[in-house]
Amino acid sequence: MAKFSKVYFIGIGGIGMSAIARYYKFKGYPVAGYDRTPSDLTHALEEEGIFVHYNDDPNYIPKNVDSTLVVYTPAVPDDLGELVYVREHGYTLVKRSRMLGELAVGQTCLAVAGTHGKTTTSTLIAHILTQGGKGCSAFLGGISKNYGTNLLMSQTPVIVAEADEYDRSFLQLRPAAAVITAMDADHLDIYGTHEEYCKAFKAFASQVSRRLIIKKGLDITPEDTKARISTYSYDDPDADFHALNPHPDNLGHYIFDLVHPEGVIEGVRCGVPGWVNVENSIAAAAICLCHGVSPEAVKEAIGSFEGVQRRLDVHVGTPGLTYIDDYAHHPRELSSAISSIRQMYPGRKLTAVFQPHLYTRTRDFAEEFAQALSAVDKLVLLDIYPAREEPISGVTSEIIFDKVTAPEKVLLKKEELMDYLAEEQLDVLATFGAGNIDRFIGPITNMLEERLKK
Secondary structure (H helix, E strand, O other), X not given: OOOOOEEEEEOOOOHHHHHHHHHHHHOOOOEEEEOXXXXXXXXHHHHOOOEEEOOOOHHHOOOOOOOEEXXXXXXXXXXOHHHHHHHHOOOEEEEHHHHHHHHHOOOEEEXXXXXXXXXXXXXXXXXXXXXXXXXXXXXXXXXXXXXXXXXXXXXOOEEEEEEOOHHHHHHHOOOOEEEEOOOOOOOHHHHXXXXXXXXXXXXXXXXXXXXXXXXXXXXXXXXXXXXXXXXXXXXXXOOOEEEEEEEEOOOOOEEEEEEEOOEEEEEEEOOOOOOHHHHHHHHHHXXXXXXXXXXXXXXXXXXXXXXXXXXXXXXXXXXXXXXXXEOOOOHHHHHHHHHHHHHHOOOOOEEEEEOOEOHHHHHHHHHHHHHHHOOOOEEEEOOOEOOOOOOOOOOOOHHHHOOOOOOEEEEOOHHHHHHHHHHOOOOEEEEEOOOOHHHHHHHHHHHHHHHHHO
């Protein structure tokens, strides 16, 4: 970085990009960038003194080619004017994933990979290390509710990173220790087949040097890595780390005894509700115990963990009206989130709003999406959020909708959603998706809070 005096980000509003932008701002560099649409995150960056603009215009890019580092995300289209401009004019252009890999060099890197669970697990690891006195820097894939940011900074030479498999980004990391939570097929637009997807995880495992914590049952063997392998599970007694007697309290927060190779941590209570967070807590505890954090510190930090924005995030919580938002955008994530909500609020009517994310993912997993969404009482299905993709002929939300067997279902455009919900008798409402459905969180919360006042 010595030769660069400015850093410019193309796609600065992305969760991973914004963490790196915040890092360079913290280090004293002038930071600016482009994103397609304003969001809570881009507004937060602006308040922190980072200039963000929203029209694709190369005039905003610093003109000194030699002293400007440009970081981009593969989520932006290849023909974006600003991206074309920096390529044609000889700027140093670096992918977000490579940047994260370089920031981790010379530090003890603890990474979390997996189709799902990685954001909550990595954020909890960072919280345990911060609360447990060891400290860490952390680049997170969500906004920690304990700290209000996706970037933690520390003088301790330990870095916690979410290892994203999209575009094989995680292969830029060389972790000392890592967790792999799941290897369910995803991103088949990149990998082509589930087999190729799993090969990438094996390649990631080969880059872990000391300790690899894997969900029990995953096809990672000692031949795949030089690291020592340990297993974790929700409640499989054969796993090295597992829960004993997990049960919810009256608020849906689970209490369990955590079995680990050195003994048992009794009476652990998850600070966030839902059974899926027991599993995330066990994975985070496993890597932290192996890193030398005391059992007492692990227990205390799991209890004080407030979670991550958009992960089983309760915005309205009353006995007669509840609203939860979740980032779930893969069938397995939807199933886990829906079953967690069912256990948190037994016997109540669950209405789910789902915005599919990407044409390719909808095409590849329409059957699985329909199966997961059939577990709700009423489904409100929105149009596909395209993100970086062009439409695919014949691929619409209807290919999911037609297969859903929930008792009630309706297909809407997102512009119709608020008017529709305003007329609905709601009990438990959940919004799901990784697109721009998060723009509805505030309006829905406000509407429901007004309803409670009447």
